[in-house]
Amino acid sequence: MHVTLSASFNQFLSHIVLICVCLTSFLLWPVSHFVGLSILRGLTLLAVTAFFIWHIKQLRRQRCDLYLSETGDGTLDHDAFVVWRSAIVTVFACVMFIEFESSSSKKKKRQLLIVWSDMLTDKDYRQLCRQLNKLKRNQDN
Structure with a gap:
């Protein structure tokens, strides 16, 4: 996505x-x-x-590109990350816990990414919520 x-x-x-x-x-x-x-x-x-x-x-002026795959890895403005913890999905916002994959340092940077529902179209937000819920189910199993 x-x-x-x-x-x-x-x-x-x-x-x-x-x-x-x-x-x-x-x-x-x-x-x-x-x-x-x-x-x-x-x-x-x-x-x-x-x-x-x-x-x-x-x-x-804030804008950024988000790509999230079915496996929980993706990019945020061309910086690779993985979802390291189950996301919190609500009607108003999705809270994603991401970890950037850095090849230059051994310490990985963890970050909280909040995607508000009005940052995306309704269709894209619903699709993101579905994908995060699917990831959560897969991580729980």
Whole structure:
């Protein structure tokens, strides 16, 4: 199965929730009458806010090609991977646990890949869900 993943509204909303959780942590900082700590708090808040704004802008341009075979191996933007653990398949998103096959280093890089349902057409998302459920059944046996 070969599909192109693009940024989605559900992905955007999940990032907004994460940003809100991170920014509300600044409310827990103690009130300080020390000017240096107040400046540090303000600069940290400014840096974190700037990073999240940059991240949201980058998210709009995100696109990647996903190929997944029947055996659980595939490519993500031409980087080979294998599904190393059973995927979590829901109506809203598929969570895939992938491990990249790197020939340059002996340590393999594991990554979580979340495919939101609105990243694909309905037909492609259903096909991906079926394929991941089939892989899960094969891994359980």
